[in-house]
Amino acid sequence: MIIFRYDKTFEGLLCCVFEAYNQKKCPDMLLDKEETTPLFYDEICVIETDTEKSERVWNGLKKRISTTALHCVACCWLADSYPKSDEVIFRYIYKCFKSKESIETNFGDPDVLELSKIYHQISYENLRVKQFARFQKTKDDIYFAAIEPLHNVISLSVEHFKDRFASQKWIVYDTKRNYGYYYDMKEVVRITFDDNNMLTHNGIQESIMADDEKMFQNLWKTYFKAIAIKERKNPRKQVQDMPRRFWKYLIEKN
DSSP states (O other): OEEEEEOSSHHHHHHHHHHHHHTTOOOSEEEETTSOOOSOOSEEEEOOOOHHHHHHHHHHHHTTSOHHHHHHHHHHTTOTTSTTHHHHHHHHHHHHHHOSSOOTTOTTSHHHHHHHHHHHHHHHHHHHHHHHOOOEEBTTSEEEEEEOOSSSOHHHHHHHHHHHTTTSEEEEEETTTTEEEEEOSSOEEEEOOSOOTTEETTEEOGGGBOTTHHHHHHHHHHHHHHHOOGGGOOHHHHHHHSOGGGGGGOGGGO
């Protein structure tokens, strides 16, 4: 068994592909530099991230697959809750260079099929972020949305929120990964909070809410209750369309 250790960055993964060809050895396992080594193995190679090498691999990949497939590969890297997704991406890229023809539509290949499944998960989770992010107004007139997606996808939703809420300041924050994006009506910047005491399990503390935020939340609950038709309630369909893990962000469900 051959093991490659790398820094778990996308550039580092591309360097793994470079070294696999350069050293003429394909790893059976990819590990972080701190991960526990299996009991039995033949060789461990530590792969250092090199921008020049990663760019060479990426530019070479551009010549072998379509722009859509490139986008798919990049998005699949965000599947941090999918087990061994980096190994699937590695094998896919490795096969792209090994094959004389494009493999992107060869779904008979297990890695091509697996990558498409990962991309489907990422796309669906991105859609859910757009659907279920709920903004709460702060005293600073910033609309804050806390969310905890299954995968690391909030970067994919930024352009949607920028277009949809172009006339107001907002923050979309991933509480699981402790980072987010702030829009000041001009540009979007990535941010991180050193102190998360301002956050609760489903949003922000009442002490930093705008004076009328609770009033609007209560109005929404009243409206939601008024339009609901008791006889048409379908809990199974509701859970199917609106996963329970997002309920804590929905005012009408609290």
